[in-house]
Every structure is written in C-alpha cells, then in structure tokens.
Amino acid sequence: MKNILVIGLGLIGGSIAKSLNKTEFNVFGMDTSSQTIEKAINDKAIVQKFNNIEEFLVHNDDGIIVFATPPSTIIEIIESNRKILNTNFSITDVSSSKLNISKFLKGYQPKNFVFSHPIAGSHKSGYENSSKDFFNQKKLIISKYFSHDEHYQRIHDLWISLKADVLSLSIEEHEKFFSATSHLPHLISYALIKTINDKGIDIEKFSAGGLSEFIRLAKSSEILWSDIFKSNLENIEEDTKAFIKNMHDLLEEASKNDSKSLLKKIQLIKKGVS
Amino acid sequence: MKNILVIGLGLIGGSIAKSLNKTEFNVFGMDTSSQTIEKAINDKAIVQKFNNIEEFLVHNDDGIIVFATPPSTIIEIIESNRKILNTNFSITDVSSSKLNISKFLKGYQPKNFVFSHPIAGSHKSGYENSSKDFFNQKKLIISKYFSHDEHYQRIHDLWISLKADVLSLSIEEHEKFFSATSHLPHLISYALIKTINDKGIDIEKFSAGGLSEFIRLAKSSEILWSDIFKSNLENIEEDTKAFIKNMHDLLEEASKNDSKSLLKKIQLIKKGVS
Numbered sequence: 001m002k003n004i005l006v007i008g009l010g011l012i013g014g015s016i017a018k019s020l021n022k023t024e025f026n027v028f029g030m031d032t033s034s035q036t037i038e039k040a041i042n043d044k045a046i047v048q049k050f051n052n053i054e055e056f057l058v059h060n061d062d063g064i065i066v067f068a069t070p071p072s073t074i075i076e077i078i079e080s081n082r083k084i085l086n087t088n089f090s091i092t093d094v095s096s097s098k099l100n101i102s103k104f105l106k107g108y109q110p111k112n113f114v115f116s117h118p119i120a121g122s123h124k125s126g127y128e129n130s131s132k133d134f135f136n137q138k139k140l141i142i143s144k145y146f147s148h149d150e151h152y153q154r155i156h157d158l159w160i161s162l163k164a165d166v167l168s169l170s171i172e173e174h175e176k177f178f179s180a181t182s183h184l185p186h187l188i189s190y191a192l193i194k195t196i197n198d199k200g201i202d203i204e205k206f207s208a209g210g211l212s213e214f215i216r217l218a219k220s221s222e223i224l225w226s227d228i229f230k231s232n233l234e235n236i237e238e239d240t241k242a243f244i245k246n247m248h249d250l251l252e253e254a255s256k257n258d259s260k261s262l263l264k265k266i267q268l269i270k271k272g273v274s
Numbered sequence: 275m276k277n278i279l280v281i282g283l284g285l286i287g288g289s290i291a292k293s294l295n296k297t298e299f300n301v302f303g304m305d306t307s308s309q310t311i312e313k314a315i316n317d318k319a320i321v322q323k324f325n326n327i328e329e330f331l332v333h334n335d336d337g338i339i340v341f342a343t344p345p346s347t348i349i350e351i352i353e354s355n356r357k358i359l360n361t362n363f364s365i366t367d368v369s370s371s372k373l374n375i376s377k378f379l380k381g382y383q384p385k386n387f388v389f390s391h392p393i394a395g396s397h398k399s400g401y402e403n404s405s406k407d408f409f410n411q412k413k414l415i416i417s418k419y420f421s422h423d424e425h426y427q428r429i430h431d432l433w434i435s436l437k438a439d440v441l442s443l444s445i446e447e448h449e450k451f452f453s454a455t456s457h458l459p460h461l462i463s464y465a466l467i468k469t470i471n472d473k474g475i476d477i478e479k480f481s482a483g484g485l486s487e488f489i490r491l492a493k494s495s496e497i498l499w500s501d502i503f504k505s506n507l508e509n510i511e512e513d514t515k516a517f518i519k520n521m522h523d524l525l526e527e528a529s530k531n532d533s534k535s536l537l538k539k540i541q542l543i544k545k546g547v548s
Contacts, residue, residue, distance in 0.1 A: 167479075176473070178480070180469060181475060181480050185466065187521060187525070188462055190524060191520035192517060193547055194520045194543045195454060199451075203455070203546070210463075212487070226540055233529060240521055242472065247465040250464060251511055254500070254504050254507050254510075259500075262504065263496050263497060266464055269468045270493060272468070272471035
C-alpha cells in the first residue's frame with residue numbers, strides 16, 4: 001500500500017481522494033474545515049485526517065504529498081516544512097500558475113517536486129463538487145522542473161492511474177500558454193462583468209447566450225484567481241497588451257468607410273479556430 | 275390568410291418561415307441562394323419565392339415584411355424600395371444593432387417600421403441550422419420607434435404567435451444594453467483568439483474549458499458582426515474604454531504587495547453575478 005497525503009480537499013483535492021484506488025493507496029487528508037474532513041471520511045475518500053504535515057511525516061518515511069491549495073498557501077506550508085524538500089516523498093501541486101511556487105523553490109532545486117496542472121473547470125469549487133472519475137480523459141500538464149526520474153515517474157503514474165491524459169511542458173511554456181488560454185480569459189470575464197454592472201444593466205434580463213460563459217468564469221473563486229493573477233502577472237500583462245491592441249485594431253477597422261476591411265480582418269481571425 | 279414576406283432565409287429568417295402557422299399565414303421567401311429557396315419550398319417553410327420586393331408588392335397591398343439580413347443589407351434594400359415606408363405593410367427586422375438603420379430611417383419617420391431583436395445564439399448561421407419553435411421561450415426585444423399602434427401591435431402579435439418572450443426597449447436603450455452584453459463580448463472573443471493565435475499556441479491542445487465559449491463566439495458570421503460593430507460603434511468604443519480600464523485596475527491590484535486588495539476587488543465584482 002502506498003501512502004498519499006492530499007492537502008486541501010476542495011474540488012480537485014476531493015476528486016483525487018475520491019478517485020484513488022483504495023486497494024492501492026492509503027489516502028490521508030488535510031483541510032482547514034473539520035466538516036469537510038468529516039464528509040471525506042464518511043465518503044471513504046480518506047482513511048484519516050492529519051492536522052499538519054508533521055503528523056504525516058511521523059507516521060511515514062515515504063509516499064506522495066499532493067498540494068491541492070491555491071499557490072500562495074503551498075508556499076506558506078512549504079516555508080514551515082522545508083524539510084520535506086529533497087526527501088523520499090514525491091510532492092506535487094495542482095495549480096493553474098506555477099511561477100511564484102517555482103521561484104520560491106528554485107534555490108532548493110528540489111529533486112522530489114513535480115508540477116501538475118489538471119485542466120478542469122474552475123467555476124465550481126469545494127469538496128461538494130468533487131467527484132470520482134473527475135480526471136478521466138481530462139488533459140493534465142506535468143512539469144519536471146528539478147525533479148529526479150523516480151519522483152517524476154511516480155507522479156506521472158499517479159495521474160495515469162486516475163486516467164488523465166498527461167502532457168509534459170516546461171514551467172515557462174506552461175505559464176506562457178495558460179496566461180493566454182486561461183488566465184487572460186478569466187481576467188477578461190471579471191472586467192466585463194464589472195463593465196456591465198457599472199452601466200446598471202440587468203444582466204439576467206438582457207444577456208444573450210454569449211454572455212453565460214463570461215458569467216460562469218466570473219463566478220470562479222476569488223481566492224484562487226487573485227493568487228493566479230499575482231503568480232503569472234508578467235505573462236498576463238504582456239498578453240493583455242497584445243489583446244488590447246487587437247481590440248483597438250478591430251475598432252479602427254470598424255470606423256473606416258471601407259465596408260470590407262473589418263470583414264476581412266475577422267475572416268482571418270476565424271481561420272485560427274476553424 | 276395574412277401574407278408575410280421573409281427576406282433572407284438564414285438561421286433567423288428560416289426559423290421564422292418554419293415556425294409560422296401555415297393555416298394563418300401565406301409565407302413568401304426571398305434569398306440570394308436558389309438552393310436555400312428550393313429547400314425552404316421543399317420543407318413547406320415558404321409557399322413561393324419572390325426575386326425582389328417589387329414582385330411581392332404587385333401581388334399584395336397589405337401584409338408583413340421581415341428583414342432577416344445583416345443591417346447594411348436592410349438599408350440597401352430599403353434604399354431601392356423607399357415606397358414601402360409609410361404604407362399598410364408592417365415592416366420589421368431582426369438585427370442585433372439598430373443604430374445605422376434607425377439613423378437611415380429617421381428622416382422618413384416611418385409609421386410602419388417596428389424594430390425586433392430575437393435574443394438567440396449567434397454562432398450558428400444559415401438555413402440548415404434554422405428550426406421550427408426556434409423562438410419558443412426566447413427573449414425578444416421590440417422597439418416602437420416611429421411606428422403607429424396598429425403596426426406595432428401586428429409585429430408584437432407575430433412574435434407572440436411564435437411564443438417569444440417579448441420585451442420593449444427604446445432604440446437608445448437597446449444599443450446601450452447590447453453593446454455591453456453582446457457586441458463587446460464578440461469583439462473580445464475575436465481579439466482574444468487573435469492574441470492566442472499570434473502567440474503560436476495550439477488552441478485545441480492547451481485550452482481549458484473556459485475558452486470554448488470565446489471560440490464559439492469567434493466563429494460567428496463575419497458578415498453579420500462587421501456590420502454590427504460598424505452600426506453600434508460609438509457605444510462599443512465607450513464600453514471598450516471602461517472595460518480596458520477595469521482590466522488595468524485588476525492588474526494594478528495584482529501588482530501590489532497587499533495580498534488581499536485584489537481578492538476584495540474580485541469579491542465585489544462577483545456580487546454582481548451571484
């Protein structure tokens with residue numbers, strides 16, 4: 001039996017705990033909410049809770065530790081538990097942004113920290129939305145960073161056992177890609193909803209179908225997303241600049257008398273999604 | 275039997291033709307594609323085609339004319355058929371933006387032109403996607419403009435007979451509201467997809483769930499949307515300004531050392547959608 005500690009039993013952590021094969025893993029849980037811990041034990045998602053990492057270390061000298069908390073909480077916890085770096089424990093996270101954590105870890109060159117990012121919906125949160133088979137067929141990015149092969153393989157196999165579709169990227173690629181495809185869309189959604197609210201428009205009444213996704217994204221956890229925006233700020237700022245330029249270019253074409261120039265510009269953009 | 279001419283048998287026009295009760299209406303169609311006309315006749319969506327408005331007028335001295343074409347096409351057609359204004363025919367459109375058409379019509383103060391805007395998905399287009407019961411339970415905005423009561427009532431009743439949920443707005447309110455809730459989101463989607471493509475990112479591979487709606491909107495008809503952006507440009511420019519300011523405000527908060535200020539700002543925004 002392998003021992004695994006899941007720190008943070010929210011949507012992702014709860015889903016990991018529920019999905020793990022219990023004949024293969026002893027699943028332990030840590031969460032700030034005693035109610036969540038109780039539910040997870042009742043659901044047989046975890047066998048036991050720990051109040052802190054110390055307790056887990058006392059009972060184990062090997063195993064997997066998964067941080068399923070916002071990036072800033074991971075840094076806080078590791079700061080008080082630096083001794084878990086460069087040990088036999090394989091450590092991973094599930095964050096949408098890796099920059100802050102990787103900067104923090106850089107000095108330690110941890111051979112046992114592998115980065116993971118399951119690409120899953122972000123608007124729902126909390127243990128109550130977690131589910132068995134959550135990772136089934138879902139894309140998951142894994143980054144080696146300084147990790148040694150045995151740790152990388154162990155984390156890789158963990159996700160494969162949950163049936164995730166695992167892809168490998170460097171931290172830099174990860175941050176660059178997801179800044180544009182995920183972080184910027186969330187920033188846009190918060191900014192758009194604020195724009196509509198500030199105009200005093202009744203969103204429910206006058207929203208066409210196209211708005212529902214922006215609303216969904218704007219409902220995402222502020223704890224998680226303020227952390228992600230801070231972590232990947234430089235890439236997001238760069239993408240925002242390019243995005244605003246593209247908006248201005250389209251509006252400039254729209255202001256021209258030429259009726260075809262805007263149309264052609266949009267046609268070119270559409271080629272990228274057809 | 276009432277006579278109705280549907281100009282443009284795309285998604286909306288085709289759906290109107292298919293949905294109308296054929297024991298109550300003689301439905302005539304006009305479309306630049308002879309294939310579409312043929313399909314509509316085969317489907318019994320229309321009883322007969324007309325090649326131009328003249329032909330319809332020769333056979334009728336009363337009835338309804340629905341323009342289900344992009345805004346600029348409506349203006350083109352009315353320019354060559356001004357005599358249909360201020361007659362017994364009740365005329366309406368289905369455009370997402372009314373400003374250009376209303377500016378063009380203003381001098382005529384047409385007593386028989388009522389504006390309509392069914393709030394329906396815009397990413398699909400064409401007759402092949404039209405359907406019976408398309409308007410069932412869908413919100414539909416109607417604007418009186420200069421129309422007299424009997425024409426307003428006739429167009430209102432037309433939509434009610436298609437089971438739409440009809441709301442009344444002035445042209446100015448309509449343009450102001452939909453600039454923020456529909457036109458800006460489309461502009462954003464085109465600009466975002468361009469930003470991602472310009473970075474050389476494989477959209478399919480690295481897109482989280484949150485991106486699918488932006489992709490859907492960016493697939494919308496460039497003919498329709500270049501027209502809408504041009505028609506409602508002033509409102510869209512104003513909203514873009516406010517939206518960009520909101521993005522910059524969020525990024526500025528993200529750059530602060532205070533870990534709570536961005537979080538609080540996002541919390542406030544979320545109150546608008548909860």
